[in-house]
Amino acid sequence: FSSPGFQVAPETKAVMKWLRSIPFVLSASLHGGELVVTYPYDYSRHPMEEKMFSPTPDEKVFKMLAKAYADAHPVISDRSELRCGGNFVKRGGIINGAEWYSFTGGMADFNYLHTNCFEVTVEVGCEKFPLEEELFTIWHENKGALLNYMEMVHRGIKGIVSDKFGNPIKNARISVRGIQHDVTTGN
Secondary structure, X not given: OOOOOOOXXXXXXXXXXXXXXXXXXXXXXXXXXXXXXXXXXXXXXXXXXXXXOOOOOOHHHHHHHHHHHHHHOOOOOOOOOOOOOHHHHHHOOEEEHHHHOOOOOOHHHHHHHHOOOEEEEEEEEOOOOOOHHHHHHHHHHHHXXXXXXXXXXXXXXXXXXXXXXXXXXXXXXXXXXXXXXXXXXXX
């Protein structure tokens, strides 16, 4: 996530360090400007392609996570194509990030590639900079969806990887047959 001529902001470096130090498993980035939930990869496997479906090996999990948010959001789950975000109705209010538009250096891709954290991006409304009086409504539209999404942390396999004496094994690699993306145990 750095290339010649590309500077990483100090606050971004701090978040990257924080993510590597704590074994987060789920996160969401909140944006404005549309009404949709996107999931990795946000950067196309073919950089010259602007709108190319670029799934991770965990495509099914990411779709489930994005749907958990979208289905619990009262406007995103509204089937009207005439509303804000209506162009995503046929997709269920979710889309692979690179298929919508490709960009490099996103946190969702970084989290997936360099940590155990699965992140989606939630575009919370069609106005990029909503007025102060609109924030209360936006909060209420997203509160239940955020809680539903956070509950997804309880899905999947949980446990302690230990040696034959019951001691936890730090940084043990966990592989799932058929998915070419390993995770590691926490410290």
